[in-house]
Amino acid sequence: SNICSWAEYNEDALIHARKGLEIGEESNSAIHKAYAYMYLGDAYRYNEQILEANACYFNITNLLMYDTTPSAYLLKMVYLYTLNPGAADFPLYMTHYALKMMRNYEKASDREKQIYAFSLMKVATAYNKSAKNEIIKQVELENQQKQMKVYIGGITILVLMSVLLYRQNYSRKKTNKKLELANIELAEANSKLADSNKELEEANELKSRFFGILNHDLRRPVGGLISYLELKKKSTNIFNEEEQADFEQKTIDMTQHLLDNMEELLFWCKSQMQNFTxxxxxxxxxxxxxxxxxxxxxxxxxxxxxxxxxxxxxxxxxxxxxxxxxxxxxxxxxxxxxxxxxxxxxxxxxxxxxxxxxxxxxxxxxxxxxxxxxxxxxxxxxxxxxxxxxxxxxxxxxxxxxxxxxxxxxxxxxxxxxxx
Known part of the structure; x- marks a missing residue:
């Protein structure tokens, strides 16, 4: 039964343990019956049927209640406390048990020494299983803590990424707004530059108009005056005194008329310099x-x-x-x-x-x-x-x-x- 339990063939272990109990029930020896209950309780315990295992172990205690032999003592004490190795008094019990084993081991018979060894193995097995459960619980707790840390870390990363994306988006919007304002300012500057260029072109055109006006309106009177002066130079002896005086008066009148026209044109051009309106x-x-x-x-x-x-x-x-x-x-x-x-x-x-x-x-x-x-x-x-x-x-x-x-x-x- 124990071999099957250690190999984790729990159903087979229970079958063998029940057969052993049937044989033990036919015996008149309380020790044999106690061993049969011991193996059946162990089979139940390995199969994690704790209530059935407890019942078998208590049957051992009842069978050997008045038996004071070393074998009975060991069976009662060991299997009573293997029921709950995580109890608060389990370390105290183990110390008491170990000291009693040391006192009795030297004067024990070979059979009793075998029982001592077997009992220690049982205690170790029970303790190891309890420790294993504790380790499993501890590992599960650590895994939960690790998972919690992972969750917290993941949430933290998500929060940080969200904050980063928000800041990046905010920064991009801020940059886009600055670029938009810069583009508006650039457009305004270009518009002002275009207006300035247009004003410059208009000013150049205006200047050309003024020169054209002066050229046109003054060229013919000046040309006429030059023609009169050349005629006077060539015809000194042609005219008599009266005609000569008349010619000179016309020259003076023409010069005065030219001066008046020049003054009128210059005043008009000056008034139009700022705005040709x-x-x-x-x-x-x-x-x-x-x-x-x-x-x-x-x-x-x-x-x-x-x-x-x-x-x-x-x-x-x-x-x-x-x-x-x-x-x-x-x-x-x-x-x-x-x-x-x-x-x-x-x-x-x-x-x-x-x-x-x-x-x-x-x-x-x-x-x-x-x-x-x-x-x-x-x-x-x-x-x-x-x-x-x-x-x-x-x-x-x-x-x-x-x-x-x-x-x-x-x-x-x-x-x-x-x-x-």
Whole structure:
């Protein structure tokens, strides 16, 4: 039975132990019956049937209650305390048992010595099983603690990762916000730079306009003055004293007129330096015509005609309109250089509730590609002298008037300035 139990064949151990008990019951010896209960109790104990094992061990105590032989003593004491080796008094009992074994071992018989050895083996077996259970419990507890540590460590890692991810996400959002603000600032800076570049381009264009205006409006009077002076130099002996005095007076008048025009142009250019913006006011048509007539009074080759159906006012920027009229008149004068009996006619009239200023000359017709410049904002012109039609177009747009070109059946070209 014990061999089967040690080999963990527990069912076989129980079968052999029960057969041993049947044989022991047939014996009249209490010791034999006690041994039979001992083996059956051991078989139950190895099979972890503790209640059945306890009953067998108590039967041993009852059978040997009054037996004082060493064998009976050992059986009673050993198997009584193997029931609960974890009891509080188990160490005290083991000490008492060991001392008693030492006193009796020297004078014991061989049979009793075998019983002593066998009893010690039983005690060791019971103790080892108890220790094994304790170790298992301790290992399980340690495993639980380790698992708890693992769980805590895992939770800690998850918390740390969550915190790290949160901080990383927060940092990324903060960085993205800074980048967004930087992009906005960069966009604003680029916008300001673009505005500055645009202002610079406009300033350069404005400067070109001023130089063009000065070049155009001063070139012809200065040229006329030079022509008079050259004529005077070459014709010293041609004129009599009266004609000579008249010629000198015309030269003085021309010089004074040139000075007045220069002063007027310079003051106007100075007023427009910061912002090339028209200033609107009401002005009589006759006043505008008188100014243009005075500007071109040295043009003796061309006949100037000014007609006003009924004098009326125009609300406009006077300097802008004067520049447009001078440019159109200069273009007409230039077109008539090779024409005999050339004339330039300015007219002012009202048609269909629209105030119109028109200039007509009997020179050659203007090419169509030149006319297209007035209606195409992207068109460019190579200007060697004067403002050209581009500036006429831009200035007319600035003072909110319209420029039209008409050619009659005789081929005469007319430029119309229309004020709504």
């Amino acid at each position: 028209p200033v609107f006011r009401d002005i009589q048509v006759s006043e505008i015509f008188d100014n243009n007539k005075s500007f071109f009074n040295t043009e003796s080759k061309t006949n100037f005609i000014y007609k006003i159906d009924a004098d009326f006012e125009i609300r406009t920027d006077v300097d802008y309109l004067k520049t447009i009229m001078r440019n159109l008149t200069s273009n007409a004068v230039k077109a008539l250089e090779s024409v005999e009996n050339g004339y330039i006619e300015w007219k002012a009239y009202i048609k269909d509730n629209c105030k119109v200023l028109s200039v007509t000359n009997n020179g050659p017709a203007i090419p169509q590609e030149k006319i297209d410049i007035l209606y195409n904002n992207s068109a460019k012109e190579n200007i060697k002298d004067g403002l050209g039609l581009i500036i006429i177009r831009d200035l007319a747009k600035a003072i909110q008037c319209e420029i039209k070109v008409e050619t009659d059946e005789r081929g005469n070209t007319s430029f119309l300035i229309l004020f709504p």
